[in-house]
Amino acid sequence: MNSIQKVSRRSFFEGIFSTGALILGAQVLPESLLAGDVDNATWHPSVYLGINPDGTVIALTHRSEMGTGIRTALPMVLADELEADWKHVRIEQGIGDKKYGDQNTDGSCSIRDFYTAFREAGASARLMLERAAAAKWNVPAAECKAQLHQVVHKSGKKLGYGELAALAAKQAVPQKAELKLKTPAEFRYIGKDVAITDMDAILTGKAVFGMDARVPGMVFASVQRSPVYGGTLVSFDDTEAKKVKGVSGTATIERFKAPHNFQALGGVAVIADSTWAAMQGRKKLQVKWDSGTHAGFDSAAYKDELLATARQPQKVMRAVGNVDAEFAKGGKTLDASYYVPLLSHAPMEPPVAVADFKNGKVTVWTCTQNPQAVQDTVAGAVGIKPEDVTCNVTLLGGGFGRKSKPDYAAEAAILSKQLGKPVKVVWSREDDIQHDFYHSTGGMYLKAAVGANGKPTAWLQRSVFPSIGSTFDDTAQYAMDLEMGLGWIDLPFDIANHQAENGPAKHHVRIGWMRSVANIYHAFAIHSFVDELAAAAGRDRVEYLLDLIGPGRKIDIKTTPPYWNHNQPQEKYPVDTARLRRVIEVAAEKSGWANKKPSKNRALGIAAHRSFLTYVATVVEIEIDDQGRLTIPEMHFAVDAGQIIHPERARAQMEGSGVFGTSIAMMGEITAKNGAIEQSNFNNYPVARMPEAPRQVHVHLIPSNELPAGIGEPGVPPVAPAITNAIFAATGKRIRELPVRKTKLV
Amino acid sequence: MIRFKVNGQSRVFDGDPEMPLLWYLRDEAQMTGTKFGCGIGQCGCCTVLNNGKAARSCVTTMKDVENASVTTIEGLSKNGQHPVQKAWKQANVPQCGYCQSGQMMQAASLLAEKPKPTDQEIDAAMQGNICRCGTYQRIRQAIHIAAGVRA
Numbered sequence: 001m002n003s004i005q006k007v008s009r010r011s012f013f014e015g016i017f018s019t020g021a022l023i024l025g026a027q028v029l030p031e032s033l034l035a036g037d038v039d040n041a042t043w044h045p046s047v048y049l050g051i052n053p054d055g056t057v058i059a060l061t062h063r064s065e066m067g068t069g070i071r072t073a074l075p076m077v078l079a080d081e082l083e084a085d086w087k088h089v090r091i092e093q094g095i096g097d098k099k100y101g102d103q104n105t106d107g108s109c110s111i112r113d114f115y116t117a118f119r120e121a122g123a124s125a126r127l128m129l130e131r132a133a134a135a136k137w138n139v140p141a142a143e144c145k146a147q148l149h150q151v152v153h154k155s156g157k158k159l160g161y162g163e164l165a166a167l168a169a170k171q172a173v174p175q176k177a178e179l180k181l182k183t184p185a186e187f188r189y190i191g192k193d194v195a196i197t198d199m200d201a202i203l204t205g206k207a208v209f210g211m212d213a214r215v216p217g218m219v220f221a222s223v224q225r226s227p228v229y230g231g232t233l234v235s236f237d238d239t240e241a242k243k244v245k246g247v248s249g250t251a252t253i254e255r256f257k258a259p260h261n262f263q264a265l266g267g268v269a270v271i272a273d274s275t276w277a278a279m280q281g282r283k284k285l286q287v288k289w290d291s292g293t294h295a296g297f298d299s300a301a302y303k304d305e306l307l308a309t310a311r312q313p314q315k316v317m318r319a320v321g322n323v324d325a326e327f328a329k330g331g332k333t334l335d336a337s338y339y340v341p342l343l344s345h346a347p348m349e350p351p352v353a354v355a356d357f358k359n360g361k362v363t364v365w366t367c368t369q370n371p372q373a374v375q376d377t378v379a380g381a382v383g384i385k386p387e388d389v390t391c392n393v394t395l396l397g398g399g400f401g402r403k404s405k406p407d408y409a410a411e412a413a414i415l416s417k418q419l420g421k422p423v424k425v426v427w428s429r430e431d432d433i434q435h436d437f438y439h440s441t442g443g444m445y446l447k448a449a450v451g452a453n454g455k456p457t458a459w460l461q462r463s464v465f466p467s468i469g470s471t472f473d474d475t476a477q478y479a480m481d482l483e484m485g486l487g488w489i490d491l492p493f494d495i496a497n498h499q500a501e502n503g504p505a506k507h508h509v510r511i512g513w514m515r516s517v518a519n520i521y522h523a524f525a526i527h528s529f530v531d532e533l534a535a536a537a538g539r540d541r542v543e544y545l546l547d548l549i550g551p552g553r554k555i556d557i558k559t560t561p562p563y564w565n566h567n568q569p570q571e572k573y574p575v576d577t578a579r580l581r582r583v584i585e586v587a588a589e590k591s592g593w594a595n596k597k598p599s600k601n602r603a604l605g606i607a608a609h610r611s612f613l614t615y616v617a618t619v620v621e622i623e624i625d626d627q628g629r630l631t632i633p634e635m636h637f638a639v640d641a642g643q644i645i646h647p648e649r650a651r652a653q654m655e656g657s658g659v660f661g662t663s664i665a666m667m668g669e670i671t672a673k674n675g676a677i678e679q680s681n682f683n684n685y686p687v688a689r690m691p692e693a694p695r696q697v698h699v700h701l702i703p704s705n706e707l708p709a710g711i712g713e714p715g716v717p718p719v720a721p722a723i724t725n726a727i728f729a730a731t732g733k734r735i736r737e738l739p740v741r742k743t744k745l746v
Numbered sequence: 747m748i749r750f751k752v753n754g755q756s757r758v759f760d761g762d763p764e765m766p767l768l769w770y771l772r773d774e775a776q777m778t779g780t781k782f783g784c785g786i787g788q789c790g791c792c793t794v795l796n797n798g799k800a801a802r803s804c805v806t807t808m809k810d811v812e813n814a815s816v817t818t819i820e821g822l823s824k825n826g827q828h829p830v831q832k833a834w835k836q837a838n839v840p841q842c843g844y845c846q847s848g849q850m851m852q853a854a855s856l857l858a859e860k861p862k863p864t865d866q867e868i869d870a871a872m873q874g875n876i877c878r879c880g881t882y883q884r885i886r887q888a889i890h891i892a893a894g895v896r897a
């Protein structure tokens with residue numbers, strides 16, 4: 001049987017836990033709810049841990065695995081506090097269910113939001129096991145200590161966790177105040193490297209991704225969608241499509257109703273007995289579309305609009321001092337515009353989902369970052385209740401934010417309802433690149449009044465981009481609070497007069513969030529501009545950057561609406577310039593910054609950015625050959641993410657961020673003509689391959705017992721500006737528009 | 747009727763001879779270790795060995811494998827003991843893992859041809875295999891490890 005079929009709620013309780021198992025649910029109240037109305041907040045158990053009579057510990061992970069190692073890291077936290085033997089820990093993936101708390105695996109927050117909950121769940125079970133042993137031996141609990149899967153009495157007698165499970169289950173769940181969490185010195189797994197749970201399955205081809213899901217009686221579908229966002233179906237002719245061997249018919253999916261949210265785009269599906277037949281049939285479809293209001297979208301003209309808007313005064317989002325008064329003094333100023341195009345996530349596994357509509361209920365198997373959004377979206381699509389949707393979560397072949405948006409699961413459910421059998425919808429790479437929830441294009445304008453030593457006395461910055469908000473509100477034109485909080489209104493510089501603004505932009509495609517989101521264009525503009533100012537002043541970049549940041553301090557960001565700060569209070573996760581300075585100093589030292597002087601062919605560039613509550617400085621070393629071909633021999637990341645659970649996976653995420661950032665800087669670009677996306681596959685939407693990727697990424701993790709912060713995303717934002725700053729150092733060419741490949745370097 | 751072998755096992759196929767091997771493996775043989783990433787020979791996710799040499803199964807048709815011997819990730823070794831698999835584990839290569847079957851098949855093909863490849867040879871052989879998670883430096887390291895294991 002396909003292994004993913006086993007993971008349903010019923011089988012979780014009836015199959016995985018045998019009778020006598022100790023099941024413990026930890027209560028988690030998300031911080032976001034605490035800030036609001038506590039009385040009305042529902043308490044959801046979010047962590048499940050079971051101990052079988054045979055001693056097997058089962059850790060249920062409710063977050064999605066897309067390559068970060070979360071399916072290993074959170075169980076490590078649990079096992080550590082439980083004093084479990086990792087060899088006897090089995091990990092099971094949770095289905096979509098609100099009782100787990102938030103399951104949307106994005107925003108680099110799985111550890112941040114669930115670290116304490118998993119620790120408490122483990123510590124609570126440990127205490128219950130100790131008390132159970134004490135009761136059985138009739139000795140004081142203080143004389144019993146849990147140690148690597150058994151409870152040991154001071155006399156030396158021992159009982160295994162399996163033997164104690166049934167007794168422990170009868171113990172009262174301890175109060176939070178009774179729990180004794182470990183000190184860092186006592187950690188057995190936290191901070192150590194543990195091989196990822198799915199290693200052997202991946203290495204032998206047995207790992208089950210969304211693309212590999214299969215249920216009996218399933219048919220395959222390939223969907224033709226409007227080339228222009230929001231287009232509607234006029235008519236279609238499927239005569240030739242139906243002649244393709246294996247094709248059983250066609251079916252239509254209605255267009256979404258605005259706002260598009262995560263609804264299906266709509267289109268014509270070819271149904272067949274294999275993926276190949278469905279794809280072949282689809283090539284023979286004749287479809288007429290009414291392209292609708294976005295048929296005039298031209299990304300080149302749109303870019304000019306964004307940049308023109310950014311050159312005009314816009315909505316003030318943060319103001320410190322008075323920039324206008326400072327500019328009015330008529331001193332020396334510097335200004336520049338920057339641009340980042342639309343980008344596509346292009347996870348290695350395209351979107352794919354299997355859905356089975358039966359008796360008014362739907363079961364879904366899919367690669368999703370957000371199983372609860374699958375429940376809601378599918379329910380809405382077929383007119384049932386979210387509780388009647390069971391979402392089984394497979395491994396994800398990459399996500400990067402694309403798989404937080406389950407339109408593909410809605411398509412499968414709609415088709416399954418129509419056809420009365422399970423349907424697998426497979427997106428081709430072309431579907432993926434042409435119908436993404438794109439990373440927003442951004443136009444930025446920056447201006448500074450330059451004082452003594454080249455340090456700004458005033459700094460103005462404007463960003464204009466179609467907002468993620470347009471996915472949820474068709475009329476949205478200004479940034480959401482979170483987008484402003486992503487590296488824009490939290491500028492950590494020591495400048496007396498500072499203003500951050502945001503201008504309006506209409507959306508003409510679906511706008512989504514991609515690994516590090518608005519930080520991508522914000523960090524590119526800010527850190528390019530820093531480099532321009534330093535160059536104009538003739539100063540060393542590291543020294544200038546530290547001067548600009550100023551002394552170590554905690555900056556109180558005062559804005560209306562309040563600074564988003566990843567839903568965390570600033571007292572808990574302040575903007576701490578001491579930590580930002582530290583990563584810059586470490587990156588400079590480790591990369592040999594001081595001793596490597598730029599030459600015509602080889603140079604270093606630096607950028608440092610706080611995002612996802614983590615501080616990252618990146619130094620990039622580039623080499624440019626006589627043909628203008630750029631390679632990256634070295635990249636250094638200095639990272640302060642607070643307490644690190646799994647250092648090896650943290651390093652892997654930074655290495656991956658280096659490559660992802662390189663793709664953004666060097667080659668990524670989605671363009672549109674007459675409303676239709678011009679790219680279609682990796683031949684015209686290139687991403688970094690081995691020779692183009694950084695040869696060696698060195699990761700320097702700052703040892704810390706501070707609260708854990710994000711790891712999956714914060715490595716990405718500084719990469720592009722560090723690369724373009726290095727290009728300037730080597731060639732004198734200032735790249736203000738990504739991707740770099742559009743500029744000839746020699 | 748097309749006759750061929752997959753992982754040493756004889757097979758016959760009498761469907762569309764133009765169908766790519768990838769979809770035969772995934773949908774018909776239900777061997778899903780071989781992945782779909784682009785369908786046009788651009789990403790390497792679907793790499794298998796065709797008579798011992800790396801081939802993109804998404805652009806290899808069924809008629810191309812007539813009398814051929816195909817090896818997929820499922821048949822690379824018994825129990826993951828191929829030097830490449832062991833090295834991949836040692837270097838903790840996979841992130842999401844989706845591209846890795848293709849990467850390992852490509853690496854196995856390279857090592858069969860060049861037991862001690864240089865960095866340049868590794869880059870040249872592996873540049874058709876995209877890893878969107880960005881595991882390239884560990885792949886390079888793992889290939890060197892595997893080359894040592896073989897010696």
Ligand code: FES
Pocket residue numbers: 781782783784785786787788789790791792793802803804805
């Ligand atoms: S799927 Fe075959 S090369 Fe991409």
Ligand code: FES
Pocket residue numbers: 067348397398840841842843844845846876877878879880881
């Ligand atoms: S490991 Fe995710 S694409 Fe390579």
